[in-house]
Amino acid sequence: MTQEYIDGLLALAIAQARAVNIPISRDICPQVRLNRRARTRFGCCVRQGGTYTIELSDRLARQGEERAILQVLCHEVLHTCYGCSNHGARWRGYAQRMNDAYGYQIRRTDNYSQLGIQDDRPVRYWVVCRQCARRIPRMKRSPLVDHPERYRCPCGGTLRVEEGGAPYPENGKV
């Protein structure tokens, strides 16, 4: 897993939340901070000044299925909403909206049973921002791949789709 890949998934999590009108912060650092310390939690949302940084467990980034990584990123992104620094009713309502829209199972806590399998399916499509060139990896067709015009990059740019094909390089080696 490369930093670019994880950052692409964060961009997707942000785009998905915005697409269902969840008022997440406009000030989320586009780069996920991979946390290499041994931790029991998989993700963390850190606020410094007015900016939010999403942290992800390095172990999850390396070993988790894409779906599990996305779900944790979505969980953390929801913490950037007003009044959502905890897992109160407002946060749970947004989590439910994401679950209903995308089939996630965002919960207050996660456990290792849903993680642990490396996803080595090829990247079939890259959703690319025309403005900032950010690249979102997709393994199969989806509403985003079929209708990129309905979504926006976190930077506000419009999106286009590129055919992928080659398996995604493991450990970032090409």
Ligand SMILES: [Zn+2]
């Ligand atoms: Zn949380």
Ligand SMILES: [Zn+2]
């Ligand atoms: Zn962009």
